[in-house]
Amino acid sequence: MTEKIATIEDVARQAGVSIATVSRALHKPDVVSETTREKVQTAIAATGYTANVMARNLRLNRSGMILLLVPDIGNPFFSSILSGIEKGASQAGYNVLIGDTQNDPEREATYAAYLRSNQADAMILLNGRLPAPLAKAPANATSPVVIACERIPGCALPTVIIDNDEASFVATRHLIDLGHTRIAHVSGPTGNILTTDRVTGYRRALKSAGITSEPNLIYRGDFSIDSGIAAGRALLADAKTRPTAVCCASDGMAIGVIVAAKEVGLRIPQDLSVVGFDDIPHAAAYDPPITTVRQPRRRLGEQAIALLLDRLGSKIPSAHHDSGPVIVPTELIIRQSTGPCPS
Amino acid sequence: MTEKIATIEDVARQAGVSIATVSRALHKPDVVSETTREKVQTAIAATGYTANVMARNLRLNRSGMILLLVPDIGNPFFSSILSGIEKGASQAGYNVLIGDTQNDPEREATYAAYLRSNQADAMILLNGRLPAPLAKAPANATSPVVIACERIPGCALPTVIIDNDEASFVATRHLIDLGHTRIAHVSGPTGNILTTDRVTGYRRALKSAGITSEPNLIYRGDFSIDSGIAAGRALLADAKTRPTAVCCASDGMAIGVIVAAKEVGLRIPQDLSVVGFDDIPHAAAYDPPITTVRQPRRRLGEQAIALLLDRLGSKIPSAHHDSGPVIVPTELIIRQSTGPCPS
DNA sequence: ATTTTTAATGTAAACCTTTACATTTCTCTC
């Protein structure tokens, strides 16, 4: 079973041609004669030859690899984006290497080094932060990097995002329209641009309705179910000051808030309305089904890879780049976790 | 900004040594003198050199890549396994390339070809099927492939699994102990070995309690929430023949069954007990919290990568191989979705 | 029939490493 792997040389010998001809037969079929092409084909079949991708990539000075930096692959939100990216990438002949950074700057830096060392041809960032090495070199307009999901302020790289501010505004507005005035917000972690934007949208909606926002109605979570439970317990502890509605920055946290609400005997939505964010599959199957902001995850991924491929294709900075970030639309999915304000 | 990337030659020139010395300074530091090592270090810093991994790999005839074949990366069940694998791999200097096969044999074959073409050094299969190319060549005992999650009957490759039969037995037994006798089973798709094993465990439990299993109490799903809803609607439609308990082969399907049960006004667990499988994070936060079989996902991943690294390290077939599959223990987590049989 | 043009193939360099082997430079020892 020590069967040696066939190289292009073996094929050439078998077919009675030079290795150059074999290579051409494979990559520029129109330049070799019909008959030799056939000879090469049979020789390939006979030897079971498959090109050594590493040698090929070395010669072409590429890796065929697109690096995808995600903060947490365990989060189903990211895995859908991924499948959009994957499809586009593999169509264009690229593989997707996933770097799970766990929000660790060191891991981010390690992965970013892949770009320099030719281990990756391009990079898509889902984690809302420029890895240190990139941040130093003023992110130049031609580097093959695309940012998705979280915009990076002051960064000129192509970006595809949703309008978090507006989406959060719409979600909050929905609660206001239902008559709620004591509306809490469970946000993401500090320092995250998503957090900032969504808090801004929330505040803007309150303001537009003439409601003054109370700082203690904003609770910082971390997008997880557990942090949602903690938020719910904190916000609902005091029956006197309790909000009648909660707007959450993730579905997981919305679920957590509902769990906490049920703990203290509150009914959803009769006693408390809850809005989520993302529309993960579980949101629709929860009890009650959760009203939430649907992010077009697949589209986000598709747009990101499209932007990147565009960039890889033409060296000139793409048109997209100058026209600001690509914004994909969100949609408020109204289900049964929200209802009129209890009187 | 057309800054050329520094090669080992640039470093050598800068340091006034040969490229061989530079290479040695990096990989066999003890063999070069203190002073030159320092010269090399400063030269590296000055040039900003990072080794071209592709050239290195070509020379060493390896790729540093471990291919992970999963049926669906969107399933959170797999993403946890992944993080266990990822950790071990990166410690050993490998990257993990994820191949999302979507259960498509063609995609499986494409990915499996990576092994032959040196694009990957090894492979971990989470999808319970040998890709065609491997299946043909009688999976020889030394090929760097490890199977996880789903055993492949008659395949001698190292395997790490849970005892699905036993876990399903325990879950069903739990319902029997609560006094249930009309117990349904919502299984995975046909042809999946998980399905077979879990159905077997279910049947074995019934038999051990002297209950004859009724074929129409077994519903084939596909692990998704939606298929669980369908299962629930089908099984609970007729109030006369309705089971008092349902044992599901995934948490998603358990959630689906509960959704369907609530549709027809059944209370969980007073009117219907439901058991899930996997213990995904959402299981604990559901209403009611779901009794389920916890799979040690991270451990599964860790074991798989350990087995693989063991294999890559020593050419001789590892000890593990002969001692049959590695079985990691599961645990029945009893929550509030199961209760005594209604009288 | 001879030259010119075109098509098909071959030769060899380049991509960037690592490492076996050869060579040089030390450091001892007598």
Added chain:
DNA sequence: GAGAGAAATGTAAAGGTTTACATTAAAAAT
């Protein structure tokens, strides 16, 4: 201080491709 042995470094090949350039063969034009 010469010779041996050890330590450090250098030279060059190898790894499997792709491709610019050179060469040959065939077809077209004179």
